[in-house]
Amino acid sequence: MHEYASAIALRYWLKKMGYPRLIIAGFLLFLFIMAPVTGSDLATQVTNVINRFSWNAVLVLAMVPMIHSGCGLNFGIPLGVLAGLLGGTLAIELGFTGPMSFVMAIVVSTPFAVLFGGGYGMLLNKIKGGEMMVATYVGLSSVSLMCIMWLLIPYRNPSIVMAYTGVGLRNMFALDSFYAGALSEFLKIDLNPLGINLVIPTGSILFFALLGLAVWAFLHTKTGTAMTAVGSNPTFARASGINVDRIRTLSVILSTWLGAVGVLTYQQGFGFVQLYTAPLNMTMPAVAAVLIGGASVNKASISNVIIGTLLFQGLVTMTPTVITALIHTDVSEVIRIIVSNGMVVYALTRKTEEAA
C-alpha cells in the first residue's frame, strides 16, 4: 500500500518537474560526475557555473513580470538591453569611472527603460494574443535602428569610440577602468590561496538576490497580485475593477528595466560591452533558461529563474570542457542551440496555456 502511494507521489513529482527539465538536470549531473574522470578540475567547473549564473540571472529575472501579466515570453528583451547599453555608454561618456559608473549606468538607463517599456507596453496592449511574434520583431527592428544610432550619436570619449575615425562606437570595448567587476569584486570569496580553485562573486549573487527578493515582494503587493490576476484571467480581472492595460504596461516597463539592469550586470561580470547586433544574442539564453527552470508561457516564479539559470548556464559551461574531453570534438555550441531552441518549441506546443 505504501509503495503504491509513493509510486503515485513519484509520478506526480515527475509530471510536475516536466521531462525536459529532468533530462537536462540528469545530463548536467552526468557532466558533473564525468568532470573528474576526464581530468578537469571540479572546483574550476563549479566556479565557472556560479560565475555564469551571476552574469545571467538578472536577465532571466526580466522574463518574470511579463509572463505574470500574461504578455508571454519576453522576446522583446533586446529593448531593455538597448536601454542598458545607452545607460552604460552615456555614464562612461559623462566621465564616470570605477564602481560609480555602474551606479550611474543604472540611473541613466532607467528613464530610457521607462520610455521604451512604456511605448512597447502600449503597443502590446493593442495586439493582445499576438504578443510573442510582435515582440520578436520589435526586438529585431529596434536593435537594427540602434545600429544606426550607435554610429550617429556624437560620443566623444576616446576609450569607447572607433579608434581610427573617432566617429561612432566600437563593436566591443573593455570595461577595465569602468564598471568591470563592480559587483563581483565586492566581498569576493577566493579559495585559491588554500589551493582550491574556487571563486565566488558574492557581490553579484547578493545583487541578484536583492532584485529577486524585490520582484518576489512586488508580486505579493496589491499591484503585484493584480498583475497575476490579469495574467491568469483578464476578463475576471477587468470585472473586479483592475485597469488591465495599465497593469500590463507596468509589467512591461518592469521587464524592460530589469533587462537594462540585467545587461549591465552581465557586462560587469564579463568585462566587455558588446554593441550593434550583440543584444540579439541575449534573448534566447534568457528565454530558454526560464523555460528550463519550469516556467511556461503564462506562469513563472523566482525559483524557476534560479533553477533554470543554473541548469542552462551549467549546460553551457560544462559541455565544452567535459564533452570535448570525452569524444574529442567540440559539439557544445550545437548542443546549446538544440537545447535552448528545442525548449522554446516545446513550451510553445504545450496545451495548458491555451487560455490566452
Added chain:
Amino acid sequence: MKLKKNFDGLDFLQNNLVPLMFIIICAVCIPLSGFSASYLINEIVTRMGRNIFLILSLLIPIMAGMGLNFGMTLGAMAGQVALIFVTDWQIWGIPGVVLAMILSVPVSVLLGLLCGKLMNMAKGREMILGYMMNYFVTGLYQLVVLYFMASIIPIRHASIRLPRGFGIRTTVNLANMRQCLDNEFAILYKGVKIPVLNFIIIGVMCLIIIWFRRTKLGQDMRAVGQDMEVAQAAGINVDRTRIISIIISTVFAGFGQIIYLQNIGNFPTYTAHSQIGMFCIAALLVGGASVEKASIGNVFLGVILFHTMFIVAPRAGVAITGDAMIGEYFRVFVSYGVITLALVMYEIKKRRARSQGGELLAQAQRARREGGAQS
C-alpha cells in the same frame, strides 16, 4: 457622397501603406545612388529570377490561414543538404540542379511534416513556432553537416571536407553549376541579361499555384484558413490539410533555395539559410501582402521594390551620410520594420474583428431573448 470618397482614399492608403512608403524610399534613393539605369534593371531582373520562386513558396500557408511561414528556412536547409551531396558526386549543370531538387524532396517532406505537426499543437501561435523551428532545426542541420557528414554519412571528395577529416567546409563551391539555369536561353538586351529559363520555371510555378487554388485540396485550405471550426464541421480534416500546406511550402522553399544558390555560385554552408526567411517575408509584405492575404502580384511587386531598395540603399547612404555602414544598417532596419508593421496591423485587425464578432453575437442573443419574451 464626398465623405464616402474620402473614406475610400484613406482605406486605400491604409491597405497600401507599405508599398507606397517603399516607392517613395526608392524614388529618393535611386538618383542619390547614381547607378545607371541598365545596371539597375539588370540587377533587378537577376534578383527576380533568383528570388521569386522562394517567395512563391510562402503563398500556400497564407491561404491555409497559417500566416507567414517563417519555417520556410527548413526547406532551404533541405535544399542545401541536397546540394552538398550533388557537389560531392560532381554532377554539374542542369542535371545537377534537377538531381538536387529531387534529393531535397524527402528531406523537405520530413521537416515539413515535423513543422506542421508541431504547428497543429500550437494553433494560433504558428508564426512564432515556425520562427523558433528555424533555430531548432539549424541546430540539427549543424549537427548533421558539421559532425555526421564524412564520419557517418559518406562524403568522397576531400575538397569539400574540413581538413580535420569530417564535417563540410564553411563554403561549398558551386562554380560548375553557377548560373546554369540563368544562362540557358538567356537573352541579352541592351546590357540587361534576361534569364528566360528561370522566368519559365517561375511562370509554371505561378500556374501551378493558380491551378492548385481551384482543386479540392486548395478549396479545403481556403476553408480552413477562413474558419477552422466551420471547416471541421463541414467534414474537412483540418489538421491534415494544414500539415499538407506546410509540406508543400517547405518542398517549394527547398527548390527555391537551389535556384537561388545556383545563381550565386557558392554558399556559406552554415549561414546561407539564416536570413532567407526574413528577406523573403519582408519582400512579400513590401509587395502589399498581409498575414492573411497574399497574391502572386504581391510577390512580383514586392521583389522589385524590396530589391531596388536593397541595391541602392548602401550607395545612397554613402551619398547622404558619408558612411556605407549606415545604408547597410538602414536596409536591415527597413526589412525588420516592415515585418513588424505588418504583424502589428494584422493583430490589431484580428482583434477588432474578434470584438466585432462578439458584439454581433451579443446583439443576436439579445434580440432572440427579447423575441422570446414577446412571444
